Amino acid sequence: MKTLTIKKENCPQTHSCPSVKVCPVGALSQVAFNAPEIDYTKCIACGKCSNFCPKKALILIQQ
Numbered sequence: 001m002k003t004l005t006i007k008k009e010n011c012p013q014t015h016s017c018p019s020v021k022v023c024p025v026g027a028l029s030q031v032a033f034n035a036p037e038i039d040y041t042k043c044i045a046c047g048k049c050s051n052f053c054p055k056k057a058l059i060l061i062q063q
C-alpha cells in the first residue's frame with residue numbers, strides 16, 4: 001500500500017501550489033502559501049500530485 005506524505009522542507013511555500021489542481025479527488029488543500037495539506041479520507045494515492053510537484057515535496061511512500 002502506498003501513502004502520500006509531504007516533505008515540507010522541500011516546499012518553498014512561496015506560491016500557489018499547482019498540485020492542488022491536479023488532484024482528481026480534491027484531497028489537497030492549501031492555506032495561503034503554506035505547504036499543501038492532505039485529506040487522507042479522500043486521497044487514493046494515485047501519484048498525480050507527486051509526479052507533478054517540481055520540488056518533490058509530495059512523495060508516495062510504499063508501506
Ligand code: SF4
Nearest residue numbers: 023043044046047049
Ligand atoms: S496522490 Fe492522487 S489522490 Fe492523493 S492527493 Fe495526490 S493527486 Fe490527490
